[in-house]
Amino acid sequence: MNFHFTEEQELLRSAFAEFAKEEIAPNAARWDAENITPLDIMPKLGELGVLGIFVPEEYGGIGLGHTERVMALEEIARHSAGLAMMVFTHQLGMAAILDFGSEEQKKKYLPDMCAGTCICGLAVTEPGGGSDVAGQKTAAVLEGDSWVVNGRKCFITNSHCAGATVITCRTGEDEKGRGTFSTIIIEKGTEGFAPGREENKLGLRGSMTGELIMNNARVPKENLVGEVGQGNxxxxxxxxxxxxxxxxxxxxxxxxxxxxxxxxxxxxxxxxxxxxxxxxxxxxxxxxxxxxxxxxxxxxxxxxxxxxxxxxxxxxxxxxxxxxxxxxxxxxxxxxxxxxxxxxxxxxxxxxxxxxxxxxxxxxxxxxxxxxxxxxxxxxxxx
Ligand SMILES: Cc1cc2nc3c(=O)[nH]c(=O)nc-3n(C[C@H](O)[C@H](O)[C@H](O)COP(=O)(O)OP(=O)(O)OC[C@H]3O[C@@H](n4cnc5c(N)ncnc54)[C@H](O)[C@@H]3O)c2cc1C
CATH class of the missing domain: 1.20.140.10 (Butyryl-CoA Dehydrogenase, subunit A, domain 3)
Known part of the structure; x- marks a missing residue:
């Protein structure tokens, strides 16, 4: 058993802490008071290696692990928990693409996400309740070469700023009539897909939280992440x-x-x-x-x-x-x-x-x- 970080990890922590002290600490109170989502800091975090810290180098990351990833988040959250919320949700969507996406999806999305020039999100929660994951109603039907998606997600971090969001949709049912779900990437600008209301939150301001509305949104078939039915x-x-x-x-x-x-x-x-x-x-x-x-x-x-x-x-x-x-x-x-x-x-x-x-x-x-x-x-x- 070893309770110590390695020398490399300590050096990384110092670099993250220094960045946070210089770039985040002086602005955190203003972001909170004025409910500002500091999108301009994402490319800087990308350059520092924070966003893709757990992503292999071939997809634009620096190939370390989740220990280093949460270390960076702790340093960011020390000064701005709201910004840390935006960063973590970005990484959450990226992790789904990295762990379950096709080679094409990883090459298409991850380099820009590691660089902070394309923001990611992950949307599961719906107005019908977040804890009841099996109760999701957003549905996707395969029509020709497209998934046609209808439904509404709520409380989604990065709702209004994500260039690509990983969304869970109902795509079928099992023999007992219970929903089965799949995961689909929807890009900003897709016809029939738009953010809805943005929440004015008590805390974690500095991250955006809001609705996503799919109204016959047509998503290319190849945007399915993993297998049909693997969504939940x-x-x-x-x-x-x-x-x-x-x-x-x-x-x-x-x-x-x-x-x-x-x-x-x-x-x-x-x-x-x-x-x-x-x-x-x-x-x-x-x-x-x-x-x-x-x-x-x-x-x-x-x-x-x-x-x-x-x-x-x-x-x-x-x-x-x-x-x-x-x-x-x-x-x-x-x-x-x-x-x-x-x-x-x-x-x-x-x-x-x-x-x-x-x-x-x-x-x-x-x-x-x-x-x-x-x-x-x-x-x-x-x-
Ligand atoms: C700041 C913020 C950011 C978020 N970002 C995202 C995001 O990016 N993507 C996303 O998909 N979601 C996101 N969420 C949603 C979050 O995951 C849900 O709020 C959470 O899952 C709870 O769902 P709910 O709010 O619908 O509460 P409900 O599920 O309606 O729960 C209400 C109450 O009932 C209790 N309860 C529910 N089920 C049980 C049970 N079985 N046993 C005992 N008690 C129970 C809950 O603990 C809670 O006290 C975010 C939420 C917040 C606040």
Whole structure:
């Protein structure tokens, strides 16, 4: 067992942290306040190697793993969880193409996506409910050389800016009459395909979230990803591993923000003639946030390492996502408490951390869904 990052990983982390400090930190509060999606930063992240970090070099990436991918996300989310949300969903769609797409699809889409000149998305959730994946109603019918797609997706990250979105559609039914699903890439500009309303979110602002509407959208037959009927397994694998790892990384980045801001404030705020860092009550808050941050990191990087070793890690990702999100919500509140009245002043980031942490609750599956997955695994393994 080894709890250390390699020297190469530490160097990468320093490069990501430096970029985040220079390019993201000074703008994060404005992106949040003005609800700006900073698309211009994507090519810069592409140049740094972040977007295609897990993609083989032949498709424009740098051929590392998910450990390095979530490391970059943690550094981005430390300053802007909203931007990290845009980056992770971009990578989520890319992962589906990389893991299940044809050679032509990988060559067509991945280089531009690694470069950040084409944004990707992955759309499963519908107004009828995100947790009930089998209840999706968006349908695709093969007519000649095209899939004709009809339906509506909601809460989709990068909805209005994606050049290509990986969409799950109902394409048939099994012998018991239950829907079977397939995965199709729809490009921006496709006739009959358009974004709908854009949500004005509580947190994770700096990423776009909205509807996608398909009204007899005609998509070339060759845009099918994987096999007909493989749609939900593709979505569940990518959301279950890449998606939950990313949400855990974003929540871990928020936790580090809480920790660093609480410590800084506690050292600078003088009450009774001394810094509040000397008060035991304040020290307890800081100690609790630190424990949560360290535990969230251990869970996150263990799950990422398992994935990089090619081992199944679905319950580990669910535990990491559930724990880190819950911890970020309670610790953003503690950070506000440490700051007293200043905690609710928008000049400080603590309020944004709380809104962003709450924004993490449902993306990648809610806490209840993670607990169902962890419980199922636990009942099997601990009987
Ligand atoms: C910021 C943000 C970004 C997102 N980005 C994307 C995206 O890019 N692509 C995408 O496809 N989706 C995306 N989503 C949607 C997200 O995946 C869904 O919100 C999530 O799956 C929950 O679905 P829902 O919101 O419809 O809630 P519902 O499924 O309606 O759930 C409502 C409540 O019921 C509970 N519940 C549901 N089923 C069960 C059960 N079996 N047992 C116990 N409790 C249950 C839930 O835990 C929750 O508390 C995003 C969401 C957000 C907030």
């Amino acid at each position: 397994p593709i979505a569940m694998k990518e959301i279950g591993e890449v998606g939950r790892a990313s949400m855990a990384a974003i929540a871990t980045g928020i936790l580090r923000g809480c920790l660093e801001d609480a410590v800084k404030f506690a050292n600078e705020r003088i009450v009774y003639g001394k810094p509040i860092a000397k008060l035991q009550a304040i020290q307890f808050h800081v100690a609790e946030i630190r424990c949560d941050y360290e535990a969230a990191r251990l869970m996150l990087y263990r799950a990422a390492a398992l994935k990089d070793e090619g081992k199944p890690a679905s319950p580990e990702f669910s535990m990491a996502k559930y724990f880190a999100t819950d911890a970020a919500c309670r610790d953003a509140r503690k950070c506000i408490e440490v700051m007293g009245g200043y905690g609710v002043v928008n000049e400080y980031a603590a309020g944004r951390y709380l809104r962003d942490a709450m924004g993490c609750i449902s993306s990648g599956g809610t806490g209840e869904i993670q607990k169902l997955i962890v419980a199922g695994d636990t009942m099997r393994k601990f009987k």
